[in-house]
Amino acid sequence: MYPSRIMPELYRQGVTNHGVAIKGSRVATSMMEAGAQLFTVPSPTRAIYSLPRLLSYIDAHAIEILHCHKSSDLRVAFLLKLFRPGLKLFFTEHMGVTRSKKGLYHRFAYSQVTRVFSISQATYQRNLRALPLPSERIHCLGLGVDLGTYSAALISKAELGLPENRCLIALPGRITPGKGHEVWLDALAMLKQTTSWHALVIGGLNAAEGADELFVAEIKKKAAHLGLEDRVSFLGFRRDVPMLLQAMDIVCIPSRNEAFGLTVIESMAAGCAVVGANSGAIPELIDAERGRLADPLSVTEWVAAISELLNAPALRSKLGEQARQWVAENMTLDVHVSNLLREYRQD
Structure with missing residues (x-):
């Protein structure tokens, strides 16, 4: 595209x-x-x-x-x-x-x-x-990315039908093997006793929308098995992703071998606190001043990175603003x- x-x-x-x-x-x-x-x-x-x-x-x-x-x-x-x-x-x-x-x-x-x-x-x-x-x-x-697309918060958590007092954790992108959904769900399962978050999977759910349908079924089954049905929502393909991202608090990109990371810079442009995989091209975009990195195969590292940001709105805001500024200057x-x-x- x-x-x-x-x-x-x-x-x-x-x-x-x-x-x-x-x-x-x-x-x-x-x-x-x-x-x-x-x-x-x-x-x-x-x-x-x-x-x-x-x-x-x-x-x-x-x-x-x-x-x-x-x-x-x-x-x-x-x-x-x-x-x-x-x-x-x-x-x-x-x-x-x-x-x-x-x-x-x-x-x-x-x-x-x-x-x-x-x-x-x-x-x-x-x-x-x-x-x-x-x-x-x-x-x-x-x-x-077109920074103007992310210039204002155009949608609120309430408009998404989600509690405004919850920290929203998103994983946007194609739902296919290698994008890290399994490790991400395992990490969320270890955090499910924390009541202050809700997770969103943003991406097509069928082949026409770029998804691997068998893998989508596996991921939904895994979420249910982990007891996350009420904590993880599958939003499907959306044309309003820039607006959605601006309502997110944390965006996770656990892809094992991202060639660039367009979703990373889109999330950074939206002012999100981003946790990305420390593999592929993602470390070229994220450092400790504008996000966090975690091993895409380590559930423990994803738990630690998400936990650090969950109850730290000031840190999330700081990382998001510095990420947005970096994109404005470079991408x-x-x-x-x-x-x-x-x-x-x-x-």
Whole structure:
């Protein structure tokens, strides 16, 4: 969903956006809502057969830059580049490559790429090792958030139907293995004798919303087994996450190997006290001045980190304000897009 997040800011900075997406997909819908002119294909496999139409579209609209975000999309993009050598081709590797891609096909495909973007230092190091490119063609370009979206508390605990005298602890993001829900629930179970909190799982509950449905069922069953039915609410997919975050007191991100941590900086932008995993890219975003870190495999560490913040509203406020200030200085969307445009314009 990255393209639709940055398209409004690209427009604001004078760039015309076009999108290529699967017809009827959420990506296509999000691009249209962001104001992009859209070229659709019926399926990923049939995208290759759309090459002549795509080339005509590129010529008709004088498109100069291609930017793709999945390795499967690179198959189409590098062919377009072959037929239109004047195009610049950029690829954001959002996860960080964990297996070597130095075979004949990958060497040829990546030879057409102008530059690969890594979204964190953690993924940058993986990409350096795995991709068939010299280091000067792999750059680190962190993500950004629109701070204005988090400028005011737009929803109260009462509006959420939750007790205002409870400390709200949230875990936002996709409900899939590796995101740390199991350890988080085990930690909450050890804190259930503390009556001053309520926990919220914010994220889609079915496949159409990006969730692993079998895993969702497991997590709900685990919460019930731990006696947390009345203490943990599953809110499902929400379009008002910025508003929700501003009503939270503590946000937990226990992902074991986060490639960047967009949810982390979104929570920081909302002024939340964040507890994040001390693995992956999250330690690049959080330090002791603006949050807390815990081992994603250690229930004991999560209990300690949450306990420290539960009954310390002044500390939560201090960490949240310092986190928001850091995001304002380092991770805003306008700065990210400005840096992206600078990369586009380089030779």
